[in-house]
Amino acid sequence: MVVNSRYARAFPWVLACLVLMARPVHAVQVHAAPEGLYAHQLSHVFFAFSMALLVYWLRQRQLVKQPGWRLIQYAAILFVLWNLDSMLAHYLDGRSNLYAKIDEASLHGRITLLKGPEALVLLYYLSRMDHLLSVPAMALLFLGLRLLLRDQPISPRQGSDP
Amino acid sequence: MTLPLYPIWMVDLIGSAASIVLAYLSLQLARRLRDRDLNNVVWTYLVWVCAVLLVFAVSRSVGHFGKRFLILSGRSDLWEAIKPFSGSMNTIAFMLVASITLFFERSWRIYQKILSDRQVIQDGHRRLVELNRNLESLVAKRTQELSVSESKFRRVFELSPDMILLTDVDGRILDMNPAGLSMLGYTDRRQELQNVGLRDLFVREDDWEGVLANLEKEVALAGMEVELKRVNGTIFSGLLSAAVERATDGSIATIHFLLKDISLRKSMERQLLQADKLASIGQLASGIAHEINNPLSMILGYTQLLLRSEEPDTQRWADLRIVEKHAKNCKAIVGDLLSFSRSTRTNRESARIHDVLEEVFSVVRNHFEADGVKIEARFDPDMPLLTLDVGKMKQVAMNLLMNAKQAIGKQGTIKVDTRYAPDLRMATVRVTDDGCGIDPDILSRIFDPFFTTKGTGEGTGLGLSVSYGIIKGHGGEILVESEPGVGTTFSVLLPVDTETASKS
Numbered sequence: 001m002v003v004n005s006r007y008a009r010a011f012p013w014v015l016a017c018l019v020l021m022a023r024p025v026h027a028v029q030v031h032a033a034p035e036g037l038y039a040h041q042l043s044h045v046f047f048a049f050s051m052a053l054l055v056y057w058l059r060q061r062q063l064v065k066q067p068g069w070r071l072i073q074y075a076a077i078l079f080v081l082w083n084l085d086s087m088l089a090h091y092l093d094g095r096s097n098l099y100a101k102i103d104e105a106s107l108h109g110r111i112t113l114l115k116g117p118e119a120l121v122l123l124y125y126l127s128r129m130d131h132l133l134s135v136p137a138m139a140l141l142f143l144g145l146r147l148l149l150r151d152q153p154i155s156p157r158q159g160s161d162p
Numbered sequence: 163m164t165l166p167l168y169p170i171w172m173v174d175l176i177g178s179a180a181s182i183v184l185a186y187l188s189l190q191l192a193r194r195l196r197d198r199d200l201n202n203v204v205w206t207y208l209v210w211v212c213a214v215l216l217v218f219a220v221s222r223s224v225g226h227f228g229k230r231f232l233i234l235s236g237r238s239d240l241w242e243a244i245k246p247f248s249g250s251m252n253t254i255a256f257m258l259v260a261s262i263t264l265f266f267e268r269s270w271r272i273y274q275k276i277l278s279d280r281q282v283i284q285d286g287h288r289r290l291v292e293l294n295r296n297l298e299s300l301v302a303k304r305t306q307e308l309s310v311s312e313s314k315f316r317r318v319f320e321l322s323p324d325m326i327l328l329t330d331v332d333g334r335i336l337d338m339n340p341a342g343l344s345m346l347g348y349t350d351r352r353q354e355l356q357n358v359g360l361r362d363l364f365v366r367e368d369d370w371e372g373v374l375a376n377l378e379k380e381v382a383l384a385g386m387e388v389e390l391k392r393v394n395g396t397i398f399s400g401l402l403s404a405a406v407e408r409a410t411d412g413s414i415a416t417i418h419f420l421l422k423d424i425s426l427r428k429s430m431e432r433q434l435l436q437a438d439k440l441a442s443i444g445q446l447a448s449g450i451a452h453e454i455n456n457p458l459s460m461i462l463g464y465t466q467l468l469l470r471s472e473e474p475d476t477q478r479w480a481d482l483r484i485v486e487k488h489a490k491n492c493k494a495i496v497g498d499l500l501s502f503s504r505s506t507r508t509n510r511e512s513a514r515i516h517d518v519l520e521e522v523f524s525v526v527r528n529h530f531e532a533d534g535v536k537i538e539a540r541f542d543p544d545m546p547l548l549t550l551d552v553g554k555m556k557q558v559a560m561n562l563l564m565n566a567k568q569a570i571g572k573q574g575t576i577k578v579d580t581r582y583a584p585d586l587r588m589a590t591v592r593v594t595d596d597g598c599g600i601d602p603d604i605l606s607r608i609f610d611p612f613f614t615t616k617g618t619g620e621g622t623g624l625g626l627s628v629s630y631g632i633i634k635g636h637g638g639e640i641l642v643e644s645e646p647g648v649g650t651t652f653s654v655l656l657p658v659d660t661e662t663a664s665k666s
Binding site: 036039040043044046047049050051053054057083101102108109110111112113118121122125128129130131132134135138139141142145146148149152153 | 163164165166167168169170171173174176177178180181184185187188191192194195198199208212215219246249250252253254256257259260261263264267270
């Protein structure tokens, strides 16, 4: 089917305007603010589940005997942990009655405990440093791919068992 | 408890930058992997995962950098507006990675199935190629063997001295070898055999039916003696063997025949029989002649004694003369019988057969020419000297010429030719007339003593018998070929003595 190129070019811009100018419309279901957080949390669950499944699948097919896949397996495990950490951080982000951020708008920003055990603030503090999990996961993925590339024979246009 | 926030900000900023770099590098590696094997769905999966992680890293980094920048610059409200988009992008990225991973597992199984099927197809193809190659070499080998076999049997077919022919069940000739064509007197295979059936070649019509009946009962037929007609109408004897090739329904498809010409063998058999017969008769004649010869000599002697004492012109003298005349006739017959049985003494010497023949010609020529019979002589100049009893050989020549003259009657030609075959050391004298010929029924009896076709008193029937005896006495052969109405040829074969021949 031939699409008029002028309309085709205009379509993404129209769609962007519609999304950016969105306002509550009573004719359809109203989505309250927590829905976004729930959706995000569920996506973390889904991501973690898929990564756990990937680990299971790599082990079941004994691909982890190859160094490249073994590192990718470790990356998937770290991604699972990162998802759990992120979910915890998101959960604690919503509990503003437990701690308070002071001078967050300056370079001297701090966080202080309002009530509850100190470990909770420490847990929240550490959970916010989720890059300590995601970056090693990405690094392991990169290293794993490099090893796979090294072990992969150069035979373009040829299918092979991974 | 109060903790500074900048360590978290530092980890976020550095981690975001590192995530973008690592995601980008991973995407490049995944693409290189995929480029090495475009059909591998695993590499495609990794490309997708890395691409989505790059989107996620960029989105998240924009969030971290933008948030920090906007908050520090006092534009928290703007960050609050952007924040949902950044979070949504992250959510979408997670969903995509998870979805791709979940669907990938199924895709991977399908891909594995495709791979195993492809392996099976490739193995099958390899085997087919191998089989095809083997088949080609097998076909080439078989073709060569077939060609050698065809050539071998073709040579047998073409060079066989016996007739080989192929007919259908109706006797229509499908193919015949050159020996068969030559045997039947054909010159062009394709033209002349078109409408010829084997059944038409049989002299006895029921022979073909007999062949078919035998082949219906047996697979093959061997050694059936038949007589066949040549294209010129002459007849020859053959020993027929046949085998059938049946169609799938069991009916006779083709019949293969092998025919051996046994005319020569039969002729030799006849000659042997004749020689045997004549030898027996000769032995009998010799015995009788010896026994009669002495009393006959006594009768003749006493008759001549009585004649001396009788006055001529008396009745007794005339009677004794009659007795003497018949006694002499009897003595001549007895002499002929002794010649036939080779019991007489021979006086052999080196002589030229041409001189012998010329001498006989000079005696009979005038008499023959008076009746319009010409003698045409054609002598081989290489004819050597022969060891001959000249007198007896003259008798043979005279007998043959007289027989020829009597067969011609008036107006005709007698051809006498001689030939010398050095390799066989044999001299041949052929006397051919264009007379009435000899009936085939009596041909085998012409050398028998006292056998004659002439009327009473015209001949004793001893001429050819005596000639036969004389030639045999010389170690030779006398043969006859005759066709009624066309003429007769007598061939006298005489051995050439090497010693005598060298003298000439």
